[in-house]
Amino acid sequence: MRLVGSAEMREIDRIAIAELGIPSLTLMDRAGRAVAEAATAVAGPRGRFVVVAGGGNNGGDGYVVARVLRSAGRDARVVALVPAGRLSGDARAVREQAERAGVPIDDGGELAPIDAGVGDVVVDAIFGTGLSRAPEGAFAEAIARIEAARVAGARVVAVDVPSGLSADTGRPLGPCVRADRTVTFAFQKRGLVLHPGPAWAGEVTVADIGIPPEAARRVPVAAELLTEAEARLLVPPRAPDAHKGDAGRLLVIAGSPGKTGAAHLALTGALRGGAGLVTLAARAEVLPVALAGRPEAMSVALPGAGPLARADLQALLAAADGVDALAIGPGIPRGPETAELLAALLERAGLPTVLDADALNAFAEAGLPPGARDVPVVVTPHPGEMARLCGISIEAVQSDRIGLARARARAWNATVVLKGARTVVADPEGPPAVIPTGNPGLATGGTGDVLAGLVGALLAGGLAPAAAARAAAWVHGRAGDLAAARLGQRGLLAGDLGEAIGAVWAEWRR
Ligand SMILES: NC(=O)C1=CN([C@@H]2O[C@H](COP(=O)(O)OP(=O)(O)OC[C@H]3O[C@@H](n4cnc5c(N)ncnc54)[C@H](O)[C@@H]3O)[C@@H](O)[C@H]2O)[C@H](O)CC1
Numbered sequence: 001m002r003l004v005g006s007a008e009m010r011e012i013d014r015i016a017i018a019e020l021g022i023p024s025l026t027l028m029d030r031a032g033r034a035v036a037e038a039a040t041a042v043a044g045p046r047g048r049f050v051v052v053a054g055g056g057n058n059g060g061d062g063y064v065v066a067r068v069l070r071s072a073g074r075d076a077r078v079v080a081l082v083p084a085g086r087l088s089g090d091a092r093a094v095r096e097q098a099e100r101a102g103v104p105i106d107d108g109g110e111l112a113p114i115d116a117g118v119g120d121v122v123v124d125a126i127f128g129t130g131l132s133r134a135p136e137g138a139f140a141e142a143i144a145r146i147e148a149a150r151v152a153g154a155r156v157v158a159v160d161v162p163s164g165l166s167a168d169t170g171r172p173l174g175p176c177v178r179a180d181r182t183v184t185f186a187f188q189k190r191g192l193v194l195h196p197g198p199a200w201a202g203e204v205t206v207a208d209i210g211i212p213p214e215a216a217r218r219v220p221v222a223a224e225l226l227t228e229a230e231a232r233l234l235v236p237p238r239a240p241d242a243h244k245g246d247a248g249r250l251l252v253i254a255g256s257p258g259k260t261g262a263a264h265l266a267l268t269g270a271l272r273g274g275a276g277l278v279t280l281a282a283r284a285e286v287l288p289v290a291l292a293g294r295p296e297a298m299s300v301a302l303p304g305a306g307p308l309a310r311a312d313l314q315a316l317l318a319a320a321d322g323v324d325a326l327a328i329g330p331g332i333p334r335g336p337e338t339a340e341l342l343a344a345l346l347e348r349a350g351l352p353t354v355l356d357a358d359a360l361n362a363f364a365e366a367g368l369p370p371g372a373r374d375v376p377v378v379v380t381p382h383p384g385e386m387a388r389l390c391g392i393s394i395e396a397v398q399s400d401r402i403g404l405a406r407a408r409a410r411a412w413n414a415t416v417v418l419k420g421a422r423t424v425v426a427d428p429e430g431p432p433a434v435i436p437t438g439n440p441g442l443a444t445g446g447t448g449d450v451l452a453g454l455v456g457a458l459l460a461g462g463l464a465p466a467a468a469a470r471a472a473a474w475v476h477g478r479a480g481d482l483a484a485a486r487l488g489q490r491g492l493l494a495g496d497l498g499e500a501i502g503a504v505w506a507e508w509r510r
Pocket residue numbers: 009013027028031054055056057058059060061126127128129130131132133134135136139159160161185186209211
């Protein structure tokens with residue numbers, strides 16, 4: 001599903017109106033009707049409606065809402081934060097329509113009461129995609145009174161975007177309306193999906209207001225939201241006569257003394273991910289613990305001791321012989337030669353590879369890009385690992401997750417899975433995908449190890465890196481949601497994800 005930001009939406013709007021001849025008032029009328037319908041659905045039978053209108057087209061939508069509700073016989077009025085004289089274009093036209101329809105409009109601005117309580121609905125039509133700075137003065141005051149009404153029991157329905165929230169980043173610019181529902185127009189907005197946006201937007205519905213698909217086609221897609229239907233399509237059902245080889249053979253290079261659990265969890269993700277044959281390559285002392293409880297996995301003991309180094313290359317190439325993909329990194333023993341070794345392994349083995357955790361840290365320490373020229377690579381950094389790989393702060397990583405993942409996917413010629421609330425998957429071509437599944441319960445040790453194994457399994461099964469990364473990230477998040485439903489976010493353990501991944505496959509009949 002397409003995700004848009006403010007500028008993108010404005011351009012699509014402009015094309016629809018200026019080039020495809022859709023009257024802007026028609027769009028506004030449809031927008032207002034969609035909001036009126038949603039507001040009616042959450043109102044009590046005798047609920048009153050108070051529309052708080054700003055001075056732009058978001059406010060214009062609000063006047064349409066009030067007029068439509070009034071013509072349906074409901075008690076609807078408008079608190080206008082901007083006087084009629086300062087309205088222009090469509091907003092002015094629809095305000096006049098509302099006045100002619102007998103809608104009470106209170107121009108008292110910040111003094112106008114927004115007295116609404118249980119059964120009533122406050123419609124937030126102050127700002128939409130035109131928000132450009134923190135609301136102040138009468139706008140901030142109105143936002144505070146809308147919150148007071150919500151606390152008093154009124155339901156709040158936001159027009160397009162909760163006022164005060166950035167439609168691009170999902171972060172409030174200042175005072176912000178907390179809505180029970182948001183009706184957004186034409187396309188899902190990035191800010192309604194990226195945290196903390198969802199907490200401010202409440203239940204979001206995307207209203208079709210008749211923007212011609214041609215208008216959208218003329219504006220490049222900058223980001224997508226990976227829906228369940230799209231994720232499920234990425235993972236083909238098993239052929240009836242499938243054998244182990246079809247499901248793919250995966251070599252997992254993980255684990256070290258003190259971090260044997262990481263290897264065990266990576267194996268769990270790989271096996272539950274559906275790989276046909278999974279082998280763990282690690283130092284001998286790691287194997288017994290890492291393999292405990294995983295009789296399905298095979299193993300190769302790497303001779304020698306200590307960090308992975310050039311001396312391990314031959315043994316790793318031998319172990320990689322005959323496999324379809326590599327998963328490297330969870331808990332590996334890292335040293336000064338590890339990055340050089342891994343770069344040589346990637347080049348020589350020439351297999352699709354997922355690099356996670358200490359493999360990424362090794363590349364970061366060596367100042368080497370994690371991608372490889374002609375080997376399909378998926379990297380799965382959390383924000384800290386991404387910061388080290390990019391040589392920037394975590395705050396910088398978090399300030400534009402979609403843009404950074406996309407830029408690095410191109411720079412590294414790799415598929416980047418930037419984990420976090422909301423995981424973003426970007427590959428060298430095409431728009432990044434935001435993954436809507438997952439919850440804070442996943443912020444616990446070892447969940448990343450499971451994801452690395454899961455990505456590796458899908459790579460081994462023959463999925464292209466972009467598909468494997470997207471599907472794995474979606475399934476991993478959904479598994480986290482299923483596990484949290486049973487055990488709470490607090491109680492969720494990385495180990496619980498194994499069976500939960502199986503439950504997702506069962507939901508998908510895969
Ligand atoms: N296809 C669609 O999506 C349609 C969207 N519609 C609605 O139009 C708004 C966007 O309208 P716009 O006039 O561009 O901006 P806003 O109404 O969001 O903001 C009004 C105006 O306010 C100024 N401003 C911005 N920030 C502040 C601030 N902090 N304090 C004071 N003033 C501020 C700025 O100049 C803005 O222009 C969209 O969200 C939809 O609701 C169409 O109605 C239907 C089609």
